[in-house]
Amino acid sequence: MTDSNSLSKLEQLAGPRQDYSFGFLDAYAKRELRRRILKSIAIPGYQVPYASRELPIARGWGTGGLQITLSLVGPESVVKVIDQGADDSVNAANLRRFITRMSGAATTTDTLKANLLQSRHRIPEEVMRQGQVLILQVPDPEPLRGVEASITRAREMHADADYGQLWLVLYEQLVRYKQYIQGASYPVLVNGRYVMSPSPIPRWDTPKLHQAAQLTLLSAGREKRLYAVPPYTDVYPLEFSDVPFQVEDQRAWADLKTGVKNKFMNEIPLENGGSAYEVSDTGYHDKLLARMKGEDTEFEIGPTYFDDDGNFYYDGYLKHDSG
Amino acid sequence: MAYVAAKGGEAAIQQAEKLFHALKGQVTRATVKQIEETLPYLVDRVMGEGSLYSPELAALAIAQAGGDLYEAVLLLRAYRSTQPRIAYAVPVLPGDMLTVRRISAAFKDIPGGQVLGPTLDYSHRVLNLGILDGRQSTEDQAFEPADHAAPRSYPAVADWQRGQGLMAALPPREDPDPADIPDITSDTLLFPASREHRLQALARADTGGVLALGYASMRGYGLIHPTVNELRLAHADVQVKHPVTGATFSAGRVRVSQAEVVTTGGSEKDGLTIGFAATLGWNEVKLIAASTLDMEMGQPEPNPHHTDEFVMYHTEPIEASGFCIHFKLPHYVTFASSLDNLRKVISTFYSSDKKNGQAGEPSDTALESIRQATP
Numbered sequence: 001m002t003d004s005n006s007l008s009k010l011e012q013l014a015g016p017r018q019d020y021s022f023g024f025l026d027a028y029a030k031r032e033l034r035r036r037i038l039k040s041i042a043i044p045g046y047q048v049p050y051a052s053r054e055l056p057i058a059r060g061w062g063t064g065g066l067q068i069t070l071s072l073v074g075p076e077s078v079v080k081v082i083d084q085g086a087d088d089s090v091n092a093a094n095l096r097r098f099i100t101r102m103s104g105a106a107t108t109t110d111t112l113k114a115n116l117l118q119s120r121h122r123i124p125e126e127v128m129r130q131g132q133v134l135i136l137q138v139p140d141p142e143p144l145r146g147v148e149a150s151i152t153r154a155r156e157m158h159a160d161a162d163y164g165q166l167w168l169v170l171y172e173q174l175v176r177y178k179q180y181i182q183g184a185s186y187p188v189l190v191n192g193r194y195v196m197s198p199s200p201i202p203r204w205d206t207p208k209l210h211q212a213a214q215l216t217l218l219s220a221g222r223e224k225r226l227y228a229v230p231p232y233t234d235v236y237p238l239e240f241s242d243v244p245f246q247v248e249d250q251r252a253w254a255d256l257k258t259g260v261k262n263k264f265m266n267e268i269p270l271e272n273g274g275s276a277y278e279v280s281d282t283g284y285h286d287k288l289l290a291r292m293k294g295e296d297t298e299f300e301i302g303p304t305y306f307d308d309d310g311n312f313y314y315d316g317y318l319k320h321d322s323g
Numbered sequence: 324m325a326y327v328a329a330k331g332g333e334a335a336i337q338q339a340e341k342l343f344h345a346l347k348g349q350v351t352r353a354t355v356k357q358i359e360e361t362l363p364y365l366v367d368r369v370m371g372e373g374s375l376y377s378p379e380l381a382a383l384a385i386a387q388a389g390g391d392l393y394e395a396v397l398l399l400r401a402y403r404s405t406q407p408r409i410a411y412a413v414p415v416l417p418g419d420m421l422t423v424r425r426i427s428a429a430f431k432d433i434p435g436g437q438v439l440g441p442t443l444d445y446s447h448r449v450l451n452l453g454i455l456d457g458r459q460s461t462e463d464q465a466f467e468p469a470d471h472a473a474p475r476s477y478p479a480v481a482d483w484q485r486g487q488g489l490m491a492a493l494p495p496r497e498d499p500d501p502a503d504i505p506d507i508t509s510d511t512l513l514f515p516a517s518r519e520h521r522l523q524a525l526a527r528a529d530t531g532g533v534l535a536l537g538y539a540s541m542r543g544y545g546l547i548h549p550t551v552n553e554l555r556l557a558h559a560d561v562q563v564k565h566p567v568t569g570a571t572f573s574a575g576r577v578r579v580s581q582a583e584v585v586t587t588g589g590s591e592k593d594g595l596t597i598g599f600a601a602t603l604g605w606n607e608v609k610l611i612a613a614s615t616l617d618m619e620m621g622q623p624e625p626n627p628h629h630t631d632e633f634v635m636y637h638t639e640p641i642e643a644s645g646f647c648i649h650f651k652l653p654h655y656v657t658f659a660s661s662l663d664n665l666r667k668v669i670s671t672f673y674s675s676d677k678k679n680g681q682a683g684e685p686s687d688t689a690l691e692s693i694r695q696a697t698p
Contacts, residue, residue: 021405026407029509032509049511049513051509051510053404054397054400054401054403054404056398056401057401058397058644058645059397059641059644059645059646059649060642060646060647060648060649061645061649061652063645083652083653086332086653088332089332090335090336092332093336122656139649150630151632152514152632177664177668179668180664181664183657183664184657184660185657200656200660202657202659202660204660222642222645222646224511224512248660249663249667265659266656267655267659267662
């Protein structure tokens with residue numbers, strides 16, 4: 001090998017200063033993520049550790065979900081990003097801006113038009129379909145954290161399917177309060193094997209994971225764990241057979257602008273001491289409003305998980321419908 | 324509806340960012356250069372926590388973040404994570420470092436001598452108000468060079484202790500391929516962590532976080548009184564192998580610091596127990612605390628910092644700071660889910676008709692525990 005050859009090789013190794021890779025992450029990081037995702041799909045509900053690269057977004061602000069999205073996004077993708085159900089929440093707007101800047105992907109607020117849907121703390125109201133990917137941002141992936149702070153010991157408990165302490169927590173809640181008092185992040189059993197935190201989605205959204213047609217990926221960037229609910233997988237909330245799991249009771253709440261009921265609502269405190277309510281899923285809400293105004297030529301409104309009377313679409317799954 | 328505006332979130336965040344920059348001075352090449360030259364210890368701290376050695380980029384990060392150190396570290400980390408790994412440096416041995424400061428608290432004098440080097444340790448912490456009046460400049464306080472030049476490098480105190488049989492002998496050196504050394508930035512982190520991962524985590528740990536845990540350990544939540552066996556500030560050559568010829572050459576010099584603390588509290592058979600930490604840049608307080616934690620992480624006692632998981636997770640600067648500030652994000656969905664339960668419990672136990680009241684009223688502590696159970 002001649003000297004000039006080796007020089008050119010060294011230059012190639014160093015490379016000129018260049019802009020960021022497509023999708024920000026370098027190829028090695030994407031490869032690692034895709035392998036971990038495949039593993040997570042193969043073992044539903046199992047938390048797969050991963051290296052978790054730093055992103056130009058603060059940790060705890062959706063970097064776990066963002067890494068998944070960046071490893072899957074392509075120029076043809078249509079991306080929807082929501083935070084607490086809202087497309088236009090400031091952090092959702094920021095993440096969406098970053099994803100499109102790094103990938104050129106199209107964006108939408110319409111659940112039906114998206115093929116990648118990154119979300120913090122909500123699953124949309126309209127039923128997701130096969131081929132879509134729901135990416136949930138996860139602050140704490142460990143459902144056992146409340147009873148076992150050590151990750152090392154929690155991993156052993158998962159390996160042994162040792163979930164007795166979680167049942168004990170539920171039992172103690174019943175003894176003290178006559179009901180389960182777990183709010184969001186209600187623990188679920190996936191595929192009959194692993195107890196999983198569904199991320200801090202409200203209980204309203206928990207049943208939507210059962211036998212869902214879409215692939216759901218959950219990722220915690222700070223905690224460096226990702227896990228999955230593959231399409232058509234059993235997902236059941238932990239509940240005693242005689243005390244059914246209940247979603248939030250919002251039956252009496254009607255949306256301020258559309259009057260619609262039995263969708264997950266935001267409660268808005270009013271100055272007179274009362275409350276108003278609005279549908280939390282802004283993409284869906286916008287479509288309802290547009291239809292009221294007769295501007296519904298550009299989109300469809302899909303069927304929802306809960307119908308307007310509060311009946312869940314999967315018959316018999318909820319022993320206690322919407323409250 | 325202030326910050327989850329139904330419309331306009333994107334415009335709002337852009338304007339908020341502009342306002343942040345408008346409220347601090349303009350960042351120019353000159354201000355960045357000035358930060359690099361006049362605030363080297365700040366730059367070092369950010370480089371160490373950012374785990375990227377570049378005084379220029381660190382100074383830029385500090386300036387761009389308006390001096391918010393967690394933001395500056397995040398800027399460096401996010402930049403670093405996109406950079407290709409073009410080569411691995413040869414490990415640096417203490418004896419090869421160009422040492423400018425090197426002290427031991429374990430002995431009055433040590434082979435090679437105590438070298439104070441640059442330090443504020445023995446200064447009177449009095450504000451130099453004259454500078455504000457333009458009367459006195461610190462630049463005229465030139466130091467006097469020693470009569471003869473100090474040696475470029477010094478032997479390690481621990482080597483002397485090993486020779487005396489006071490410390491377990493080093494395991495045979497393995498000289499692994501540097502590319503095979505576990506790398507916390509691209510490996511999956513599992514516990515118990517490898518020693519490489521532990522030391523790497525401490526090297527890029529939050530200075531304040533490491534100090535808090537290390538101080539807790541020194542003060543009483545631990546069994547160890549650390550004796551500073553050796554503390555060094557040095558320059559180290561970054562030696563890399565030429566990819567074609569295989570020859571080793573220096574690609575540049577970096578400021579590094581390292582600390583060793585020892586305790587007699589380990590097993591008598593092995594003699595002194597040693598804790599070690601090293602980082603990019605000069606950051607003494609972090610390393611004394613970090614080397615103490617290195618020693619403590621393996622102890623069986625029940626203090627939280629006796630597990631690597633506790634120390635490594637909670638001293639990670641961008642994760643700790645990021646999670647803390649994420650509580651500024653809206654949480655109304657999760658809050659609503661908890662409120663739903665709270666309302667049901669209140670109506671069950673406190674409803675005026677008392678139909679469901681046979682269980683009696685919950686105590687104040689029971690209500691408090693509901694509140695605490697609502698995330």
